[in-house]
Structures are given as structure tokens and as C-alpha cells.
Amino acid sequence: MDLSLSCYACGATATLADGPRCDCGEPYWVRTEPSGFDWPATPERSLWRYRDLLPDVDPSGLAAGAGGTPLVRAPRLDDDVGATVHVKYEGANPTGTFKDRGSAVGVAAAAETGDDAVGTVSHGNMARSMAAHAASAGVDCLVLVPADVPTERLSLLARYDPTILRVDGDYGRLYRESLRIGSEAGVRFVNSDAPLRVAGQGTTALEIAESFAPDTPDAVVLPVSSGGHASGVWKAFRDLSTAGVLDRVPRLYFVQAAACAPIAEAWGRGDDVVEPVEAGETVAYSIANADPPSGNRVLAAASETEGGVLAVDDDAILEARRALASSAGLFVESACATALAGARRLGDRGDLVTDDDVVLVATGTGFTEREVDAPGVDAETVPLSALAETVTRVV
């Protein structure tokens, strides 16, 4: 398999063997041929429903279970946001986050080409996802984590039995370093914005669009970190527009945590290049990438779709997380509650209006993060003999 790649910024083309980045410095994505694409008639529910817009690989095992997540209406959040609110619940993926879409494509490709192992630079959702998909495919998985990460943070990852290496040194350098080492050692690193991962991540947008077809949502609000998911979503909407199945591309809004918001800051300055920042602490640690490799591509996506990039603080994030559980029945990771916190801000400033259909992408389940902001429990004790009268009183 040698896929054809292209650069969104300068238009250069390449193959997968050329590596993930263009000479102009920007990341490649996988070229697709969307002309003639239409919604498939198959009952297939996973992301492989959209094979015609995906790399030509054959999924097996867990890969066939990625995607196909629900889009849920959340009417009790409409007034709050000032729009018609839908939530794309990515927690329904096999390891609880959207990362499974990219891992499914990346690991299936590795298995098909006979790579010895797959790898990733992560100690969170992406690592867990890669390890799970590798376990199912019977391929070794190498996970590079910072030397100082607490052992208990690796316990969930260890369930899937990957090879974990703690790397002592500049963890930020690992993104590029891993690619060099991987190509020498026969390990396919499917990092945050690798072309194969981005191709898989785009299926979030394909599913959203098909759920609305023949209509189109007005806006999509997505947490952003490295920019890989954002890039995939943008590319997929462009493909659908090229294919003629969408009359327009939704406005794409990307949300960061205020404590680590390099892309939002660049957007605020009107720049088209993201500068690294010094990251502060945030409850949305999963999206706290201080030097996002696809940051410039996110700025281009926001600009081309007439959307934007914004940042929200931890109080707003935690309040949004509580509201998603208590008003929509969806308990999510703090990082992905940024989508609702951002949508509230967009409503306040008039970027979302009452008639707008807005889709919040809830990128991951909260079950992996139960200890964050745990609520007090308010529960009266009643004797069984007094239950009937108590029930009548409380409901």
C-alpha cells in the first residue's frame, strides 16, 4: 500500500513513503477522489461505511467496531446555547474516544503491510486506543510516555498489554524523533496528525453529515489539541462538498482550554501561523498541546469555513461537563466539555443563533476520569415502611 498524499497549504503531492510532512513544513493528508461519492446503501454501521473516501485497507477485529457513534439531540441545552443543539457522542467508540477512528485505519494499514509493530507518542486516549487496536490485530504496540508520568496514570493503558517505554528527555521532541526511529526499526508510528490517522478521524464529519442529509448543520464545535481531528473533519466536509452531496460546509469552530491555547491565541491575533506557548495546568489536560503540529491547518479550516477558534477557562469547562450529564445524559471527559463551553460563548456573542443546528463533538467518555470534580451525593435514608409517603413527597 502506498497512498497518495497532498499538502493543503501548497498543493504539493507525495506518497506515504515520503513521510508525513511537506517540504513547506505543513502536514500532508491522504488524497481522496470524492467525485461521484454518494451516501452508501449498505447497512454497515462502522466508519467503514465510507470506504470510498478512506485508504484502501481491509479492517478486521476491533477496527471494524470503530465509528458509527450516535448523534443525540439535547433539547434541554438549546436555551443555554441559543441554538438547536446536537451532540456527537464519541465515547461510544471501543476505547471510549474518537481516537479509535484513526487507530482503526492506522493499525489496519500496518497489519496489512506487515509492519512489525505500531507505535504512538501519548500517555492518554491515543495510547489506549492504539494499544487496543494492536491487541486485536495481533501486532505489537510501542507506547512512548514521559519519564515522570505517575504509574497509576498508565494502569488503564497496561490493560491492553502494550510495550511502554518511559523516555527521559524533551518529550516535545519525540513527535518528530519517533518517526525517524520508527522508520529505521520497522515501527509504524500513527501519531496525532499522521495522514492515516487524519483519514480515519474525518469519518466523524462524514457521519454527522449523513445524519443530517439532505440538510446540512450550520456549525460544528470541536475541541482541538494537535489539530489532527480538526484537519480530518475539515477535509471530509470539503470532500462531501466536492462530491456535491452538501450544498455548503458548516462553520467549524475549534475550542481550547484557556491555560493552553496556542491556536486560539494565533486566531485572536489574526495570524495564520501558530506559535508554541508555555502550557499552564488545566482540567482539559487531554487537549493541552502547547506546540500543535497541525495548528496552522486548524487556522486554515476555521478561516475557510467562516468559523473560528476560541478558548474557555476551567470553570466554564467543568460547568459544561456537569450540564452535559444532568441535562443531556452524557457524562464526558473534561477536555470534550470544552465544546459546550465554547458553544455557550458563541451563542452569547451572536455567532450561533436560534435557528442554527449546531453539533458539539463530545470526543470522549467521562468514565475514564471519574475522579475529576466528583459530586457530593445527596441521599435521604428512609425506612421501607415510610417509603410510599416519602416517594409521594419527593416526586
Added chain:
Amino acid sequence: MDLSLSCYACGATATLADGPRCDCGEPYWVRTEPSGFDWPATPERSLWRYRDLLPDVDPSGLAAGAGGTPLVRAPRLDDDVGATVHVKYEGANPTGTFKDRGSAVGVAAAAETGDDAVGTVSHGNMARSMAAHAASAGVDCLVLVPADVPTERLSLLARYDPTILRVDGDYGRLYRESLRIGSEAGVRFVNSDAPLRVAGQGTTALEIAESFAPDTPDAVVLPVSSGGHASGVWKAFRDLSTAGVLDRVPRLYFVQAAACAPIAEAWGRGDDVVEPVEAGETVAYSIANADPPSGNRVLAAASETEGGVLAVDDDAILEARRALASSAGLFVESACATALAGARRLGDRGDLVTDDDVVLVATGTGFTEREVDAPGVDAETVPLSALAETVTRVV
């Protein structure tokens, strides 16, 4: 809405207003009209795809996100079981378990008929599911829990903001008591084997069957507790058989934890009536129902389909849980690992053979139960400068 019900045991019919149990003592289920049913052509992914076999209610919000879970091949478990292994991963439901299927139908019905509140007798997966669906629908949710349940066990449930009452007294009596109190106070209790819940739970089987169509799996292995899910699965396969879309009904095998196995013990004695037991401690506490209200119905299902009921011990359950994560990429709740532990036993004794397609129903995610059997983490620390040689050595 007044649904028509029937008794599997004596054939009596009733309406929903008559309550959930027949005069003969056995539970009713919802009557369906499967004649003429065929697999739908709609791209709908949720359980509402099978509206023709469901109560006539209109889902909104979270209800529309239940079901549509992946069926995943697990080739690395084939040799272990001695059959071709597929896993139906119910952890992909919005609150992480199969319970959402029944809650979706039950809460949608309550919202449609204008009930003041819904209720449930549970402090685990069912409670969380009911609270989430009620939150989305804007209906109050009353959860009755034992007086002595530790507060931290209720913290996850409290995220969805239900009314929790600790009941001091015989918790076992609450199953029936709640129905009486509910009908007086206008609270619709959708307990473990309530007809509306069982109707929703049956969609697990409809999805499995459609995934195999036009073929049929040879066997389905399912953890069993109260017997509600088991009943729904049995009923759904019967319906499909009546409709003529299945050439036969798979053998249904039900698995309990050895420490609390009233249904398996009755099966072992050759009885068709389950006697309550004194429950011991087990890691599979979610399925430790010592007096299962639909236990007799489970015996009938196992008998009619030429399957069986068996029990597995905690060591076998934990080992199966580890294997599902490390060989299939699926991290599940201990209770649902009983399905794999049971399948291994069935393979050993020749009830499953190499050519058999067997479906293990993995009823819930393990993310809610991270602390159980947490693994040690084996991770070497390497300096960045020595990473390349280390990678070459370990992969």
C-alpha cells in the same frame, strides 16, 4: 399507550395497566407482530431501526442514541474457545452498558404518557442508565438504593442528578414494593424485567442476527442476573424465526458467577423453577441476583433453544477479563467477562466446536470498574539519546 402483553409460560394476555406479572406468577413480555418483518432498508443505526418489533413510542434525546453497538471478531480468542469468536460490545451504549436499550424504551414511553417520574431499584448500571435517559428527557428519576451502600458507589450515578433514596429494610422486597408505590405515586418503575425494558433489551439479539444475515450464529453466550436481558434476547430470536428471516434460533447459553448462581443451580438439577440462594461475594457483583425475577424464563429459554446455563468462578472471570483486553482490545466489566469464561468452559466440554460461530455478549465497559484487578505497570525508562537502540531491541 396501552401495550398488549402475554405470558410465555401459560399464554395469558394482558395490558400494561394490568402490571408486569401474570396470575400464574411469571413475568409478561410485550406482544409483537413479527409476521412480515424483514431487515429494514433505513440507514438508522440505533435500536429504533427495529421499530416494527418495538412498542410504538417516539424516542427523542438520548433514547435515540441507544443500541447500534459493534459486533467485533476476536480471532485471537478462537483457539482459546475452540470456535469462531465474535463479541457484541455493549459498552458502546451511552452509559456504557446494555441497560440503555431498555431504559430508552421505558423512559420514552414514560415521557410520552406524561408520567411525573421514572424510577428504578438499582445502585449500579441500571440506575445510571435510567438517570441519564431521564435527564435527557427532562423527566424526574427516582433511584432506590440499599441504606448501607457506600457513598462513593453513588458518585457516578449522582452525575446525572437523579433523586436517590436510601431504603432501610429488606432490599429484596423492593422489586415488588416499588411497583405498588410507583403506581400510586405516578412513578413508572422500569425494573430489571419490566415488559418495556425487556422489549428494548431484545434489540441486542436483533442486531446480532442482522449482522449475520442471511446466516445465523450457532450460539450466543450471555451473562445472566435477573433474567430480563436473557428474556428479551430469547423473545427477539423467536420473533425473527416467526418472521421467517432466521432458519433457526441460536443455542442460548447463560452464565452466572459461581458465588451466586441460582439459575445455573436449577439448570444443573434439571428443574424448571429457580429457588433463591444465599449470595456469596463475587467480582461479578453486577449480576449477583440471588432471587432472579425472570429466572424461570431463563431456564425455558435455555431449554427451548437447546442451550444451557452454567457458572464460572472469580478466577476464571478475571482471567477472561484480562484476555478480552489483551487479545481482543475490549476492556469490559468483570460481570460481562463471564461470557468468555463460560464460552471457554463450553468449548472444553464440547458444547462449542471449531466451526461454530459464537457471539459473546460483552454487556458493559470496564472503565466504570478500573480499580478491580488493576495490573502492575512494566515500563523501562530510557534516555532520549538511547531511544533508537532500545526500540530496535524491544520490538
